[in-house]
Amino acid sequence: MSIWEYANPKKFMQTSAWALPWVTGLAVLTLITGLVWGFFFTPDDFRMGSTVKIIYIHVPAAIMATGTWFMMLAASLIWLIRRHHVSVLAAKAAAPVGTTMTLIGLFTGAIWGQPMWGTWWAWDPRLTAFLILFLFYLGYMALWEAIEDPDTAADLTSVLCLVGSVFAIISRYAVLFWNQGLHQGSSLSMDAEEHVSDVYAWPLWVAIVGFGLLFVSLVLIRTRTEIRSRRLRALEARERMA
Amino acid sequence: MVELGKYAGTVLAAYGITILLVLGLVAISLRRGARVKRALEAQERRMAKNG
Numbered sequence: 001m002s003i004w005e006y007a008n009p010k011k012f013m014q015t016s017a018w019a020l021p022w023v024t025g026l027a028v029l030t031l032i033t034g035l036v037w038g039f040f041f042t043p044d045d046f047r048m049g050s051t052v053k054i055i056y057i058h059v060p061a062a063i064m065a066t067g068t069w070f071m072m073l074a075a076s077l078i079w080l081i082r083r084h085h086v087s088v089l090a091a092k093a094a095a096p097v098g099t100t101m102t103l104i105g106l107f108t109g110a111i112w113g114q115p116m117w118g119t120w121w122a123w124d125p126r127l128t129a130f131l132i133l134f135l136f137y138l139g140y141m142a143l144w145e146a147i148e149d150p151d152t153a154a155d156l157t158s159v160l161c162l163v164g165s166v167f168a169i170i171s172r173y174a175v176l177f178w179n180q181g182l183h184q185g186s187s188l189s190m191d192a193e194e195h196v197s198d199v200y201a202w203p204l205w206v207a208i209v210g211f212g213l214l215f216v217s218l219v220l221i222r223t224r225t226e227i228r229s230r231r232l233r234a235l236e237a238r239e240r241m242a
Numbered sequence: 243m244v245e246l247g248k249y250a251g252t253v254l255a256a257y258g259i260t261i262l263l264v265l266g267l268v269a270i271s272l273r274r275g276a277r278v279k280r281a282l283e284a285q286e287r288r289m290a291k292n293g
Binding site for chain 2: 039040044049050051053054057058061096097100103104107108111112114115214218221222224225228229231232235236238239
């Protein structure tokens with residue numbers, strides 16, 4: 001059995017129909033567990049007070065924001081190289097999920113930053129790259145809507161995805177490239193100095209898994225919709241020509 | 243109930259916005275999914291009837 005079998009829309013629809021209830025159920029379970037654990041059963045931080053609880057939504061959302069773009073990059077490359085429609089439809093389906101995650105990262109970051117840094121926003125390398133990534137998401141979705149021919153739209157959005165990957169990389173690794181800015185290093189870094197205490201790290205990992213599963217669930221739902229929508233357009237075109 | 247102290251507004255706003263955005267995305271995805279599925283089924287039925 002090869003992974004390319006799932007490039008067949010029929011096979012994808014069959015497998016995703018089976019997987020979707022399991023993935024969705026696990027997503028709800030892990031999300032609730034991680035967020036309830038983090039929100040209700042972890043202590044305040046001695047410097048940040050109760051705002052530390054924002055970590056359970058801000059960090060997973062930020063990871064998913066850049067992770068989604070990397071998934072879209074992989075799917076776009078598969079489209080450009082192998083011309084599998086399901087892959088580019090999955091990229092298209094993932095974009096609104098990534099946009100929402102980026103928006104959550106920006107909002108929660110600003111809300112958290114105000115009491116901790118004394119400002120809602122700073123033109124810090126990571127924050128700026130994250131904002132540009134958000135604009136790339138909007139541009140990507142607008143490009144899909146602007147082009148009538150689906151294959152041309154797929155080609156152009158895939159190229160845009162390649163270009164935008166630079167900002168996805170910068171937003172994730174900016175703190176390593178530039179030793180400046182307000183944003184601290186990775187909360188789950190291997191470096192013991194940067195790594196958050198285990199009491200926060202465990203529920204954070206559960207929340208990250210929950211956000212990841214929510215992403216998979218939403219992308220499956222939305223990809224199934226895109227496949228159906230593509231088939232609907234094809235049938236309507238066939239009916240018009242008959 | 244958890245004690246959030248002077249940052250209660252900050253923490254609750256962050257969670258509130260997140261829940262709102264996630265639920266909005268889920269609702270939009272499910273609604274569009276159901277609409278497209280219904281339209282496709284109707285189209286397939288019509289084409290099967292018309293041969």
